[in-house]
Structure formats: C-alpha cells, structure tokens
Amino acid sequence: MVLGYADPPYPGLAHLYKDQPDFAGEVDHVKLIARLETEFDGWVLHTASTAISTLASLIPPRARWGAWVKSFAAFKKGVRPAYAWEPVIFKPMRKMSEDYSGRFVQRDWIEEPMTMRRGFTGAKPEAVCHWAFEIVGATPEDELIDLFPGSGAVTRAWRTWRPQLSFQWEFPASSDPSIPCVSSQDSDGLTSGECISERS
Numbered sequence: 001m002v003l004g005y006a007d008p009p010y011p012g013l014a015h016l017y018k019d020q021p022d023f024a025g026e027v028d029h030v031k032l033i034a035r036l037e038t039e040f041d042g043w044v045l046h047t048a049s050t051a052i053s054t055l056a057s058l059i060p061p062r063a064r065w066g067a068w069v070k071s072f073a074a075f076k077k078g079v080r081p082a083y084a085w086e087p088v089i090f091k092p093m094r095k096m097s098e099d100y101s102g103r104f105v106q107r108d109w110i111e112e113p114m115t116m117r118r119g120f121t122g123a124k125p126e127a128v129c130h131w132a133f134e135i136v137g138a139t140p141e142d143e144l145i146d147l148f149p150g151s152g153a154v155t156r157a158w159r160t161w162r163p164q165l166s167f168q169w170e171f172p173a174s175s176d177p178s179i180p181c182v183s184s185q186d187s188d189g190l191t192s193g194e195c196i197s198e199r200s
C-alpha cells in the first residue's frame with residue numbers, strides 16, 4: 001500500500017520558502033487534499049493551528065485530527081499564548097490494531113520538541129514522523145511518497161522506522177473479555193501488562 005505524506009508550506013506561510021528551488025507560491029489545499037484522497041491508500045497532512053478554520057470543511061469524514069504538541073517551540077516575543085502545537089491530519093491506510101511501541105496504547109497526539117539546528121524551516125523531528133507512520137497503520141513494507149521533501153527528514157525517518165510488533169492481546173479466563181489485558185515484551189525481554197477499560 002502507498003502512504004502519501006504531505007508537509008506543505010502551511011496556509012498563508014508559503015513566503016517562508018520563497019528562496020527554495022521548489023517554491024511555487026501558496027499551496028492549493030483543495031487540490032492537495034483531493035490528490036491525497038485519490039492517489040494514496042492513507043495519508044498524513046501537517047498544518048498549523050491557525051489553518052484549522054480554512055481546512056476543516058475540506059477534510060473527509062474518515063480522516064482524523066492528531067496533534068504534535070511541542071515541548072519546545074519557537075517562542076516569539078509578544079505572541080502569547082505561544083503557538084506550541086500543530087494539527088496532524090491523518091487518514092489511516094489500515095486499522096491500527098497493534099501497539100507499535102509495545103508499551104502503551106498509541107495516542108492521537110505526540111509531545112516532542114521542535115527540531116533545532118537543522119537549518120531548514122519546518123523540518124520534522126524523526127519521532128513525529130515515526131508516530132505519524134504508526135497512527136496511519138503503516139508497515140515497513142508499504143511505500144512512502146514524501147510530497148514536500150524539504151530537508152528530506154520524512155524520508156530519512158521512514159528508513160529508520162522499525163516498529164516493534166511483539167504486542168499481543170490477552171484475555172485471562174476469569175476476566176470480562178470486553179476488557180482486554182495488554183501484554184508486551186520490550187527490548188530487554190521483560191513482559192509487562194495492564195488492563196484497560198476502553199478501546200478507541
């Protein structure tokens with residue numbers, strides 16, 4: 001299956017890339033979302049919280065909104081509260097039934113600081129890309145198409161992504177099977193478990 005990964009200049013901010021060779025003005029997000037829907041099995045679209053009202057009506061029903069919460073961001077003088085999170089819109093390519101991390105139920109948000117000293121505005125951290133691959137249900141056998149490569153960070157993250165798929169659901173005989181227990185084996189070979197009361 002093919003994953004489309006779109007990290008375009010955010011609406012109204014294309015000028016940040018005016019010196020880049022691929023600069024072509026503002027990206028037409030109507031066409032971009034239509035392309036993601038027609039050409040790919042699943043997709044990821046990064047954007048800014050300031051673009052939510054522009055994009056909301058364009059996002060198809062089966063897509064979801066995730067969040068990259070920046071534990072450190074570019075804090076601008078006089079801008080309070082600081083803009084310190086970004087929406088990550090995603091359309092899963094398959095159902096995410098596994099916990100890739102093997103440690104906890106995967107969330108629709110991630111906390112990660114912005115990248116620093118990469119020399120490229122908007123370069124995405126490896127951990128954010130890995131999280132995005134996981135919430136769309138990708139596997140390393142899938143193909144990734146990085147539509148806005150920039151520094152190449154997304155494609156590099158795809159190469160370093162090695163999900164742990166040792167996770168399994170267990171249903172102890174004495175318990176209610178609608179309340180599954182999670183057990184996993186981490187890289188040290190230790191097994192841990194927890195019961196949860198709901199699944200998303």
Ligand SMILES: C[S@@+](CC[C@H](N)C(=O)[O-])C[C@H]1O[C@@H](n2cnc3c(N)ncnc32)[C@H](O)[C@@H]1O
Binds near residue numbers: 026027123124153
């Ligand atoms: C947010 S950056 C991508 C960052 C990249 N994902 C990374 O992690 O380094 C957006 C990229 O789109 C390019 N770009 C700018 N305007 C564009 C346009 N109208 N169409 C296509 N690409 C454009 C920019 O030059 C930049 O490389």
